[in-house]
Amino acid sequence: MTTAVGSYAVEPLDAQTASDADLNALAGFGQAMDAERMPEDPPTPLPLRVRRLRNRPPTMEPRRWVVREDSLVIASAALVRWTNLTNPDWRELAIEVRADRRRRGIARTLLATAAGVCGDGIVLSFDTSDRVPAGAGFAKRIGAKAGLEARISETRLAELDRAMVAEWARIDPAGYRLVWIDDDIPGELLENVLVAYNAMNTAPKGALTFGEETATAEMVRGWERMRHRNGGLQRIALAVHEATGETAGYTEVARHPDTPWIVGQHGTAVIPAHRGRGIGKWLKARMIERIVAEWPDAERIRTGNAYVNAPMLSINDRLGFRVTFSATVWEIAIARVRDYLAG
Numbered sequence: 001m002t003t004a005v006g007s008y009a010v011e012p013l014d015a016q017t018a019s020d021a022d023l024n025a026l027a028g029f030g031q032a033m034d035a036e037r038m039p040e041d042p043p044t045p046l047p048l049r050v051r052r053l054r055n056r057p058p059t060m061e062p063r064r065w066v067v068r069e070d071s072l073v074i075a076s077a078a079l080v081r082w083t084n085l086t087n088p089d090w091r092e093l094a095i096e097v098r099a100d101r102r103r104r105g106i107a108r109t110l111l112a113t114a115a116g117v118c119g120d121g122i123v124l125s126f127d128t129s130d131r132v133p134a135g136a137g138f139a140k141r142i143g144a145k146a147g148l149e150a151r152i153s154e155t156r157l158a159e160l161d162r163a164m165v166a167e168w169a170r171i172d173p174a175g176y177r178l179v180w181i182d183d184d185i186p187g188e189l190l191e192n193v194l195v196a197y198n199a200m201n202t203a204p205k206g207a208l209t210f211g212e213e214t215a216t217a218e219m220v221r222g223w224e225r226m227r228h229r230n231g232g233l234q235r236i237a238l239a240v241h242e243a244t245g246e247t248a249g250y251t252e253v254a255r256h257p258d259t260p261w262i263v264g265q266h267g268t269a270v271i272p273a274h275r276g277r278g279i280g281k282w283l284k285a286r287m288i289e290r291i292v293a294e295w296p297d298a299e300r301i302r303t304g305n306a307y308v309n310a311p312m313l314s315i316n317d318r319l320g321f322r323v324t325f326s327a328t329v330w331e332i333a334i335a336r337v338r339d340y341l342a343g
């Protein structure tokens, strides 16, 4: 159903069934929004954005709406339920409005549209960047609460302290072996990887209420299928405790050949029983050495961490990660959203 916003119309858009033209328009809007938030990045090519919109993770249940002026998308909203969270009432929301169309009530109308499909008890969560202060202005105005402060940081591979990385890479903690997983996870390692992924639940989550993020074999296989369809690459370094075969820790990175300049540092976790032996430093350093050798055209590694995650920040800072921007993750109960909309 299309609803009117002053002279604008809010239209639902389902990326699974949308036309190429509609997805290209949405991808072009995404490019413009990224150029505002991360002007130092070359644009992510439109065909890759379209592929990513079509091939979503199997754990993602999105609803989307767009506002257009002729064929130009000027605003969008995505409301996502992640099926792997233990809090079934938690929803991720992303509302974006082109910089030159702000302060006209468009976000308010998109928020009303998204709230209209939410039952009572739903909690909405969204991120804002300190590079776009309008996001925090909006969040405060609607009555959202800051749940977690995070930093996005990058290390430039050309400026790495190679000697330190080499030293960490040689930590080789006694009683542990490092296993590389370069593509699909072999069946015999799947259980180890699930333990590793689920250890991310020990990372600080501030006041956020999404619960735990549980990975299952079926989900992991679904993520692999998505990665193949999108053409992305992934490397996992898994630390295994030799005596028991248990997972001690892992680190994971991803890169896409169409955005070769950037490597995404995803999860890193050391299982509590195996902490204090240098496994985190060892895994990260071995991964960086591998990135440098295998992807010489990569310029930077980018990662996101909660400001309160002292152990991870201590490793990352020594690896040369410098903050590029800070993000706030907000939460707001649907009842509060309705109060704002009624006001």
Ligand SMILES: CC(C)(COP(=O)(O)OP(=O)(O)OC[C@H]1O[C@@H](n2cnc3c(N)ncnc32)[C@H](O)[C@@H]1OP(=O)(O)O)[C@@H](O)C(=O)NCCC(=O)NCCS
Pocket (backbone or CB within 6 Å): 093, 094, 095, 096, 097, 098, 101, 102, 103, 104, 105, 106, 107, 108, 109, 126, 127, 128, 129, 132, 133, 134, 135, 136, 137, 138, 141, 142
């Ligand atoms: C945040 C954003 C979506 C707001 O879009 P918008 O169309 O300008 O917002 P609206 O005009 O509908 O404003 C909604 C309310 O927020 C308030 N608001 C919006 N921007 C604000 C700002 N920069 N400072 C203070 N209040 C602000 C408005 O005054 C309005 O309040 P009102 O209902 O009392 O009039 C837009 O700035 C944006 O795209 N930012 C980048 C993406 C982002 O951070 N999104 C976070 C939300 S998920």
